[in-house]
Amino acid sequence: MYKRLLDRLLRWTLGLDVWINRIYPPDFNPLYYTGGLSNLFLTILVLSGIFLFLYYVPSFNEAYTSIQYITGAPPFVANAVPYGQIIRGIHRYASDGFIIVILLHFFRNWFTERFRFSRDEPWISGMMLLLFSGFIGVTGYVLVWDQRSQLLVAMTGHTLAAIPVVGGAFQFLLFGGAGTTGLLLPRMLFLHVGPATALYVFLWWHYVRIRHPKVWPPAVWTLFSLGAVFLAAALIPAVSQALASTGAPPRFLAVDWFFLIPYVSLNYLTPAVLVLLAVVIVVYGLYIPYQLPETPAEMGIRDPGVAQVIDANCTGCELCYFDCPYNAIVMVPTPHPGVTKAAQARKLLAIVLESRCVECGICIGACPFEALELPGYLEQDIQEKVVAACRT
Amino acid sequence: MPDLTASAPRRPRVVGFLCDWAVSSEGLVREDGTMRDLPNVTLIKIPCSGFVRPSWLEFALRSGADGAFVCGCPLGDCFNRLGNNLIADRVVQMRRRLERQKFQPDRVATIFYGLHDGPEFVAAVRAFCERIAQLPAPPPAPARRPAAGAPAGAGGAEGASREPQAGPAPGREEP
Numbered sequence: 001m002y003k004r005l006l007d008r009l010l011r012w013t014l015g016l017d018v019w020i021n022r023i024y025p026p027d028f029n030p031l032y033y034t035g036g037l038s039n040l041f042l043t044i045l046v047l048s049g050i051f052l053f054l055y056y057v058p059s060f061n062e063a064y065t066s067i068q069y070i071t072g073a074p075p076f077v078a079n080a081v082p083y084g085q086i087i088r089g090i091h092r093y094a095s096d097g098f099i100i101v102i103l104l105h106f107f108r109n110w111f112t113e114r115f116r117f118s119r120d121e122p123w124i125s126g127m128m129l130l131l132f133s134g135f136i137g138v139t140g141y142v143l144v145w146d147q148r149s150q151l152l153v154a155m156t157g158h159t160l161a162a163i164p165v166v167g168g169a170f171q172f173l174l175f176g177g178a179g180t181t182g183l184l185l186p187r188m189l190f191l192h193v194g195p196a197t198a199l200y201v202f203l204w205w206h207y208v209r210i211r212h213p214k215v216w217p218p219a220v221w222t223l224f225s226l227g228a229v230f231l232a233a234a235l236i237p238a239v240s241q242a243l244a245s246t247g248a249p250p251r252f253l254a255v256d257w258f259f260l261i262p263y264v265s266l267n268y269l270t271p272a273v274l275v276l277l278a279v280v281i282v283v284y285g286l287y288i289p290y291q292l293p294e295t296p297a298e299m300g301i302r303d304p305g306v307a308q309v310i311d312a313n314c315t316g317c318e319l320c321y322f323d324c325p326y327n328a329i330v331m332v333p334t335p336h337p338g339v340t341k342a343a344q345a346r347k348l349l350a351i352v353l354e355s356r357c358v359e360c361g362i363c364i365g366a367c368p369f370e371a372l373e374l375p376g377y378l379e380q381d382i383q384e385k386v387v388a389a390c391r392t
Numbered sequence: 393m394p395d396l397t398a399s400a401p402r403r404p405r406v407v408g409f410l411c412d413w414a415v416s417s418e419g420l421v422r423e424d425g426t427m428r429d430l431p432n433v434t435l436i437k438i439p440c441s442g443f444v445r446p447s448w449l450e451f452a453l454r455s456g457a458d459g460a461f462v463c464g465c466p467l468g469d470c471f472n473r474l475g476n477n478l479i480a481d482r483v484v485q486m487r488r489r490l491e492r493q494k495f496q497p498d499r500v501a502t503i504f505y506g507l508h509d510g511p512e513f514v515a516a517v518r519a520f521c522e523r524i525a526q527l528p529a530p531p532p533a534p535a536r537r538p539a540a541g542a543p544a545g546a547g548g549a550e551g552a553s554r555e556p557q558a559g560p561a562p563g564r565e566e567p
Contacts, residue, residue, distance in 0.1 A: 014506045021466060026504075032468040114471070212474065301412045304439045323442070325473035360472040361443030365479060368447075374439065382436065382448060389407050389425065389434035390456040 003292065009111040033217040034105035040217055040225055041098035042199065048091040053193065055081060056143065058185040063145040064243045071239070089233025095137055097229060099258040102130055115289035117358040118209075119326070123289045125205040131282065132195045132202065137259035139192040145185065148254055150244035153180060155263050162271035209356055211327045296359075304359040305375035307352050312339035313371035316348030320363035320372055328356035329363055342369055404458035404524040406433045408503075408517065409448070411441040411464045413471035415505050415513040429514050430521060441465070441502075442475025446486035449500045453490075459524040461501040463513065469506070476504055496527050 020029050030037065057066040065075075071085040072078035078085075106126065109115065115123040138156075142149045153175065160171045168178075174191075176183025207213045216222070241254060255264055266274060296303040307328075315338065321329045334349040350371070352363075361374045370379060408427075410417060417435065420428060427433045438444060441464025452460040462483065464476035480502050487497035501520050505513040 011508055014508055017466065017469060018506065018509065026467045026469070029468060112469075112471070210473070301439070302437070323474070323478055325475070358472065360440040360475060361438065362440055362472060362475050362478060365442045365444050365446075365475075365482065367445075374443070377438065377443070379445070379448075382438075383451060385425070385434075385436050386407050386448065386452045386457070387455050389436070390405060390452065392424075392426075392434070 006111065006113070006292075010113070013108060013111040028218050028220060030217070030221055031104070031108060033214060033221060034101050034108055036214045036217040037101040037221065037225060038098060038105055039203075039215050040222055041094050041101060041229075044094040044226070044229060045091060045098060046196065048087050048094065049193075049196065051087050052091055055084070056189070058143070058189040060145065060180075060182065060185065060244075063143065063185050064240065067144060067240055071237070073239070085237055086230070086233050089236070089238040090229050092238040093232040093236075094229045095140065096256070096258045097225060099133065099137065102133060106130060110288060113292075118356055119358060120289035121209055122206055124286060125202050127282070127285045128202045129199060129206065130285075132199055134259065136192055136195050136199075137256075139188045139195075141256065141259065142188045143185065143192055144240050145244050146241040147244055148241050150180075152260075152263065153184065155266055159266070159271040159274055163275055209326050209328075211322075211325050303376050304361060306354045306357045306359055307361065307363050308373050308375060309350050309352055310371045310373060311349070313343055313369050314338055314346065314350050315340075315343045315369050315371065316346035316350070317369070318348065318350075319366045319368070320350055323366035324363050325360070326356050326358055328353050328358075340369070343371070403432060404521055405456065406430075406459045406461070406517070406521055406524065407452040407457045408433055408435045408460070409438050409441070409444045409462045410435045411462075411471075411475070412437060412439055414441065414463050414465045414507065415510055416507050420510055420514070427514070427517065430517060432521065433517055440472045440475040441470070442472065442478045444479055446482045446489075449483070449486065450490065450493075450495075453495055453499055459499045459501070459520065461503050461517070461520055463503045463505065466504050466506050476502075480504075498527060499524060 017029060017031060020031060024030075026032070052070065055066055055070045057063060067088070068074075069076045069084075070081045071088050072080055109123070109126070138152065142152055157171050157175065157178075160174065161167045163170060171178065174187070175181065176187050207215075217225070255261075257264075262274065262278065265277075269277070314334075316331065316334060318331055321331050330351050330353060331348040332351050334346050337344045338346050350363075352372075359374065359376075361377065363372045364374060364377075364379075366372075373379065417437065421435050422428055422431075425434045425436065427435060441462050444462050449460040449462070462479050464479060465471055467476055467480065470476040483500055483502050487500060490497045490500065503513065503516045503520070505516065
């Protein structure tokens with residue numbers, strides 16, 4: 001059932017690729033660069049965020065006015081902060097773009113099953129990145145401290161209170177006390193900036209098993225994304241709503257559809273159901289790589305086995321080390337010289353880290369000295385097949 | 393094209409390496425590995441297009457094949473991230489090497505199609521076969537090779553005898 005659904009989604013994904021490849025050369029297919037685009041948007045967010053951080057004051061009295069000052073809203077002189085309105089807009093719309101591309105990245109890698117074999121770590125770290133990004137988005141909306149922020153705080157507190165036993169403690173941890181306390185905005189500022197820094201830690205984890213990660217989209221898509229963000233910032237100025245009132249929070253929520261969907265769903269769900277749903281979605285997301293524990297044999301392909309280094313032939317030339325896409329090969333100082341003539345003067349020896357090897361055999365193609373082999377696809381077997389094919 | 397589909401001549405004889413994750417071989421391949429539409433083409437399944445050593449394409453040509461190709465996923469979308477880009481680069485390098493060795497470099501090719509692009513893949517292979525069929529007859533390079541020291545004979549014997557003198561064999565990639 002799930003397998004068939006995944007097959008169909010894969011068919012659609014690849015069909016979309018084929019369609020886009022007709023328009024662009026494959027080198028520029030934006031769907032091949034969703035990871036790089038996320039990184040681009042994250043960079044835009046960090047740079048514009050640093051700018052806003054310099055002017056933002058995290059207190060009830062001044063948070064709202066400091067943002068009005070940045071944007072040059074009526075009580076203040078326009079352009080008192082140079083390009084403040086534009087940069088705030090960039091921060092807002094780049095965050096929307098960020099969520100769009102990381103969701104694209106998520107679904108694309110799900111449907112094309114790029115979590116198979118020993119590739120679960122990029123998936124798990126990616127789920128962490130997704131969670132943190134959503135959380136950062138929500139805390140960012142609280143920082144503005146307009147009526148929407150107030151409503152978000154009220155709804156979040158309401159939802160957390162629905163968690164049995166530990167709900168109150170969560171509320172205390174997040175807001176610094178029940179209701180809105182003076183600790184709220186400094187804490188939100190930290191929870192906006194701190195997890196944004198943590199994103200880079202998770203990114204390191206995301207990349208650590210990947211050689212030559214595509215961390216940046218092609219220049220044309222960089223310029224396109226930048227232009228789209230600048231254009232949106234100029235055409236649709238990002239504005240705050242009315243200042244948060246001291247009384248009851250408003251009944252109306254101006255929705256940012258990219259970050260605040262969980263809050264919209266509170267119209268239809270009770271908080272307890274929402275919390276349960278969120279937990280189920282997150283746990284399921286983390287479980288995706290392990291849902292289809294298929295061995296290559298079950299998938300209808302021959303089991304290649306982990307690549308093996310043939311000690312006698314390895315010359316320590318590092319070609320496999322440079323080409324392995326998963327950083328599964330490390331070069332160590334050789335304990336003894338090799339056997340063949342080319343291998344006798346070697347300084348290094350290639351070692352395959354079995355836990356990282358996905359058995360793709362790219363190192364075999366990289367090795368001109370026949371010093372690597374896949375146990376399931378020996379060179380001899382391939383050559384016999386070639387000879388048999390040429391004989392008929 | 394009756395000259396290709398007729399089973400008797402089976403020329404040009406083509407060996408193809410097909411990635412497990414690229415074009416699905418279901419309904420494309422007979423039990424003996426030849427393609428249903430093009431019986432002169434034999435497909436060998438491999439775990440990733442990057443797995444292919446360029447020397448195997450050369451080996452196929454030496455063993456009597458008229459052409460050899462590698463099929464991988466669309467460029468930029470390799471299941472194993474970089475395999476198809478790497479094999480594309482390696483085949484480009486190998487074409488230069490083939491030129492020096494009096495093989496026509498057009499006899500090797502890379503073809504990139506995704507899982508569900510079976511018909512397009514068959515069309516590309518057919519075009520490749522036609523291109524090869526129009527090439528002039530291969531120069532007597534295979535005949536000249538025994539003089540270079542390797543034992544003669546195009547068969548399993550050659551494949552086995554090439555194995556021991558693996559590393560420093562001539563025609564390998566320069567370091």
